[in-house]
Amino acid sequence: MTVTTRVKLSTMMFLQFFIWGAWFVTMGTYLGKTLGASGVQNATAYSTQSWGAIIAPFIIGLIADRFFSAQKVLGVLHLTGAALLYYITTVPNFEGFFPIILAYMICYMPTLALVNSVSFKQMANPSKEFPPIRILGTAGWIVAGLTIGWLGWERSNSLVLTFKMAGTASLILGLLSFTLPSTPPAKKGQKTSMGDILGLDAIGLLKNRSYLTFFVASVAICIPLAFYYNFTNPFLNEVGMKAAAGVQALGQVSEFAFMALMPLFFVRLGVKKMLAFGMFAWVLRYIFFAYGDTGANYWMLIAGIVLHGICYxxxxxxxxxxxxxxxxxxxxxxxxxxxxxxxxxxxxxxxxYISGPIVDHWKISDTSHNWMSIWLVPAGIAGVVLVLFLVFFKDTNQIQEQKGLDIEEPSTGRLEV
Structure with a gap:
């Protein structure tokens, strides 16, 4: 890979996640303070991420993989996204906001796969060349959060500017995309089934009892995850944390640090313990949020954020x-x-759809909630998922230390390094 290509791909990855981090973290606070949205409306707005994730495979499978070069589809989607982000700043109420953010997420979510496709196409050894480029994405999310905190947009009720900032970055990335190396459609001329698009060919994995347990736990653990994404920033601002979006960036710093330590933990703990520790971290995080404050228990709020590395x-x-x-x-x-x-x-x-009504139920006034009761709900859900996982997941094979990360024996479920 040439230096020019590496710089372009790194810039692409930085902007990709800078765009997302620029508005996503603080959207709940913006909706509540600026548009007067309820908890249900806030959660409904965040559900657009899920709808985007569900629709994204169709865009990739039916369009990018068969008809057009990935970098061109990436460019069109980000330019469209830029227009939507600028337009959304003119909408005065939630009823007008929701369809625009839904349209935007349908455009944005497919780009997560497209930036990977463009990157991998240029690499002779993706396992070595991709991580240094992908880490720029984490850096982009961190810089976005720090910028919002540094400029004080949460305190000054100026979060509408986050959408303009994201729109500007989306415009830049849209134009940059057309200069990226050519990534022609991988399945041009091939027939693609619905099973191919949705990954349903892998449904046979559920016949493995341990994998079925893991699969159900994965779906269930995303229920408390939604509480974190949807309401952490409004919660932190409500309890009085200064530059909350910037402080939340510690979660991505933690994610980066634990990612680097993953091989060591794999060797020491094995798959079942790794998964269990991850779920336990969710329980602990929400307990910290439930009992944390900006006084003597401020450390609990910070600990809950930093636990993101283990959780994810x-x-x-x-x-x-x-x-x-x-x-x-x-x-x-x-x-x-x-x-x-x-x-x-x-x-x-x-x-x-579960988190919104719960937050509204524990609303005390227009500006306050009973956050202790709210956070104990996802803590309880994560705790139940953890217990059921420990009871039913039987795959206790350990990863043994050798060179690399070559995973073998797919039929038995053993993991060896």
Whole structure:
């Protein structure tokens, strides 16, 4: 890969996640303070991520994979997204806001796969070349949060500017996309079935009892995950945390740190313990939020945010590796698409529709909620999922330390490194 290509791909990845982090974290606060949205409306707005994740495979499978180059589809989607983000700043109420953010997420979610496709096409050894480029995406999300905190947009009730900032970055990335290396459609001229698009060819994995347990746990754990994405920023602002969006960026810093330590933990703990620790971290995080405050228990709020690294990496990344192992060569892509559709699509969608009414139920006034009662609900859900997982998941094979991350014996479910 040439230096020019590496710089373009790194910039692409930075902007891709800068755009998302620029508005997504603080949208709940914007909806509540600026548009007067209820908890149900807030959660409904966040459910657009799940609808985007459900619809995204159709855009990729039916359009990008068969008819047009990935970088061109990426460019069109981000330019369309830029227009939608600018337009949404002119909408005065939630009724006008929702259809626009839904249209935007239908445009944005497919780009997550497209940036990976463009990157992998230019790499001779993706396992070594992709991580240094992908990490720029995490950096983009962190910079977006720090920028919002530094500019004080939450305190000054100026969060409408987050959509303008994201729109500007989307415009830049849309134009940049047309200069990226050519990534022609991978399945041009081939017939694509509905099973291919949705990853349903991997449904046979559910015959494995341990994998079925993991699959159900993955969907269920995304219900409390929705509470975190939808209401953490409004919660932190309501309890008086300064520059909350910037502080929340510590979650991505933690994610980066634990990602680097993943191979060490794999060797020491194995799959079942990794998954269990990830779910336990969800329980602990929400307990910290329930009892934390900006006084003596401020450390609990920080700890709850920093636990994001364990919550995400230990469960979702471990789960992706576990899925890859069981699927074998033939169904690797289908299996990853299937689990992503089930978690970020179905699981998060259920979580969004459950979290809103719960938050509204514990509303005390227009500016306050009983957050202790609210956060104990996802803590309880995560706790039940953890207990059921420990009882029914029997795959206790350990990962043994060798060189690399070569996963073998897909039929037995053993993981060896």
């Amino acid at each position: 990496d230990f469960f979702f990344v471990t789960g992706q590796i576990y899925t890859d192992n069981l699927a074998g060569e033939k169904f690797k892509s289908a299996a990853q698409g299937f689990i992503t559709l089930a978690t970020y699509g179905v699981g998060m969608l259920i979580g969004s």
